[in-house]
Amino acid sequence: MEIADKWFAIVNPVAGSGRGLTDWPLISRLLRERHIVPEYVFTERKYHAIELAVEAVNNGFRKIIVVGGDGTIHEVVNGLFIQKTVPTTDVLLSVIAVGTGNDWIRMFGIPRKYSEAIRAIADGHSFLQDVGVISYYKASYKQNRYMANVAGVGFDAFVNRKYNHLKEEGKKGKWLYLWSTLKAVLRYSSTGVKVYVDDELVVNDLVYSATIGIGRYNGGGMLQTPEAVADDGLFDLTVIRKMSRLAVLLHFKVLFNGRIYKLRKTSLNRGRRIRIESSPEIAVEVDGEALGYSPFEFEIIDRAVRVVVAERFLSESAGASSGSPAPETNRPSTN
Numbered sequence: 001m002e003i004a005d006k007w008f009a010i011v012n013p014v015a016g017s018g019r020g021l022t023d024w025p026l027i028s029r030l031l032r033e034r035h036i037v038p039e040y041v042f043t044e045r046k047y048h049a050i051e052l053a054v055e056a057v058n059n060g061f062r063k064i065i066v067v068g069g070d071g072t073i074h075e076v077v078n079g080l081f082i083q084k085t086v087p088t089t090d091v092l093l094s095v096i097a098v099g100t101g102n103d104w105i106r107m108f109g110i111p112r113k114y115s116e117a118i119r120a121i122a123d124g125h126s127f128l129q130d131v132g133v134i135s136y137y138k139a140s141y142k143q144n145r146y147m148a149n150v151a152g153v154g155f156d157a158f159v160n161r162k163y164n165h166l167k168e169e170g171k172k173g174k175w176l177y178l179w180s181t182l183k184a185v186l187r188y189s190s191t192g193v194k195v196y197v198d199d200e201l202v203v204n205d206l207v208y209s210a211t212i213g214i215g216r217y218n219g220g221g222m223l224q225t226p227e228a229v230a231d232d233g234l235f236d237l238t239v240i241r242k243m244s245r246l247a248v249l250l251h252f253k254v255l256f257n258g259r260i261y262k263l264r265k266t267s268l269n270r271g272r273r274i275r276i277e278s279s280p281e282i283a284v285e286v287d288g289e290a291l292g293y294s295p296f297e298f299e300i301i302d303r304a305v306r307v308v309v310a311e312r313f314l315s316e317s318a319g320a321s322s323g324s325p326a327p328e329t330n331r332p333s334t335n
Helices: 015-022 024-033 048-058 070-082 103-107 114-123 155-168 175-187 245-250 311-321
Strands: 007-011 039-042 063-068 092-097 126-138 141-147 150-154 191-197 200-213 235-241 266-271 273-279 283-286 289-308
Touching: 007 024, 007 048, 015 024, 015 063, 024 063, 024 114, 048 063, 048 070, 063 070, 070 092, 070 103, 070 141, 070 289, 092 103, 092 114, 126 283, 126 311, 141 289, 150 155, 150 191, 150 289, 155 175, 155 200, 155 283, 155 289, 175 245, 191 235, 191 266, 200 266, 200 273
Parallel strands: 007 039, 007 063, 063 092, 092 289
Antiparallel strands: 126 141, 126 289, 150 200, 150 283, 191 200, 191 273, 200 235, 235 266, 273 289, 283 289
């Protein structure tokens, strides 16, 4: 078998509070039952998955399985863009989710159950998704990163930092993100923000939260960009203007039920380029990873990564994945 036809698995052993390690023997057996026998490597440190993805492609692999969570997917996608051996679309990326949030797989209908996720890999239905590139500042230096799913600015990033801090302290469990969110509601304050979409100023106000989505889900199932289409060449931008703590608590459920645009304080814009300025500076998280501080610039890269998806996702997407991106005029902005 040519190496380009073989699978390479990048396994995060600490994903999902250690499920990556404990469940790998089961996952490996289920893969073999589907006649998928990958070479595999365990990640050993943060950002190691980036290095492994680069090495895999440079060594000739064109099929990669991510066994991890949203953070591992984020790193592997960044690795695909760092390598220059082949176009990113020449590599097929699949995911077996063992993480905590697992928001990326929700978008594409990939089951949490290992056997069903592996069936999707064996079936081989693929989809070209958009990718975003974001510039931000860290220690006064401008840096860049690629995003596969959703970025959060302001409140979202504040929650993410609280959540990651709890994980670093050794705390585990699905309750962590909810607990982090509730703590953030009591402590976070709105910030003066300017938002430009395709060079047009669309927001100049006190902003509680801004969410930039290629996908729809973040924060372990929140739907802050519920109408996002992953191959339309556009970001969905949801902005929540200043709200009282009581109002946030009273309307908390709309973050999860897809009705966020029913809120009077919420607006939706779409575009290929987004710039966010603030005073004082605010933080950003991308795909669940805390990055840096404002100002931020986001730019879309059309249909840049080929991913394995569930067959039902393709059916539900209708024309969105049938050959060309949906026309921009079909999805107007709302304010």
